[in-house]
Amino acid sequence: GNSVTQMEGPVTLSEEAFLTINCTYTATGYPSLFWYVQYPGEGLQLLLKATKADDKGSNKGFEATYRKETTSFHLEKGSVQVSDSAVYFCALADNNNDMRFGAGTRLTVKP
Amino acid sequence: SQTIHQWPATLVQPVGSPLSLECTVEGTSNPNLYWYRQAAGRGLQLLFYSVGIGQISSEVPQNLSASRPQDRQFILSSKKLLLSDSGFYLCAWSGGNNSPLHFGNGTRLTVT
Numbered sequence: 001g002n003s004v005t006q007m008e009g010p011v012t013l014s015e016e017a018f019l020t021i022n023c024t025y026t027a028t029g030y031p032s033l034f035w036y037v038q039y040p041g042e043g044l045q046l047l048l049k050a051t052k053a054d055d056k057g058s059n060k061g062f063e064a065t066y067r068k069e070t071t072s073f074h075l076e077k078g079s080v081q082v083s084d085s086a087v088y089f090c091a092l093a094d095n096n097n098d099m100r101f102g103a104g105t106r107l108t109v110k111p
Numbered sequence: 112s113q114t115i116h117q118w119p120a121t122l123v124q125p126v127g128s129p130l131s132l133e134c135t136v137e138g139t140s141n142p143n144l145y146w147y148r149q150a151a152g153r154g155l156q157l158l159f160y161s162v163g164i165g166q167i168s169s170e171v172p173q174n175l176s177a178s179r180p181q182d183r184q185f186i187l188s189s190k191k192l193l194l195s196d197s198g199f200y201l202c203a204w205s206g207g208n209n210s211p212l213h214f215g216n217g218t219r220l221t222v223t
Contacts, residue, residue, distance in 0.1 A: 032209040043117075043201050043214035044155075051209065089155070095208045097143055097162060103154035 002027040006090045006102035013080055013109050021075040021105050023064075023090035031092040033057075033066055033073040038087045038104070047075075047088070080109045113138035117202045117215030124222055130175075130189040132218050134202030137183065142204040144185040145212065146177055149199040161185060197222045 048057030053068035159177035
């Protein structure tokens with residue numbers, strides 16, 4: 001079955017550092033891939049998405065590229081801010097309404 | 112535009128009491144609907160999903176149940192809460208295959 005594996009946290013960075021959160025997936029067919037962000041006490045918000053191989057999703061300075069050859073969708077940001085502190089979830093959705101989430105990675109950015 | 116409403120935002124209930132959490136979606140028709148639970152510091156656990164009125168799929172056997180009495184209404188229930196039912200409950204909808212989920216703001220349930 002489908003599954004998503006993302007790097008375990010927590011991740012602690014200083015402001016303006018480079019961020020990478022690794023995500024790999026296992027799926028049959030051609031799923032769509034997503035990154036969600038969850039701020040404390042809130043629901044999940046869709047951060048970015050990619051629907052086919054080599055697509056790059058981007059939003060708020062975050063980027064992720066759909067790599068079919070490595071089955072990966074790593075999240076990157078060139079310069080993180082304190083306000084980026086949150087939990088980040090990688091997810092996939094396939095043609096059968098099957099939505100799978102990674103375990104989440106907690107990011108803390110210190111000033 | 113589509114919106115999702117989930118209530119209440121917080122709830123404290125004694126062990127053995129019933130539960131009813133409600134979720135409604137506006138601005139779309141025939142959405143897929145989902146209930147997730149998130150334990151403290153943990154990932155998301157899919158509890159139920161529904162692709163249409165009266166159609167409920169259960170992912171995890173437990174003392175919770177779900178119902179979809181109307182197209183855009185999804186209810187999570189329990190007849191008798193357990194301490195282990197404490198957590199953050201999230202409702203979500205999607206437009207169908209390969210579509211992203213859109214989440215409500217969640218309900219924090221504490222069973223005492």
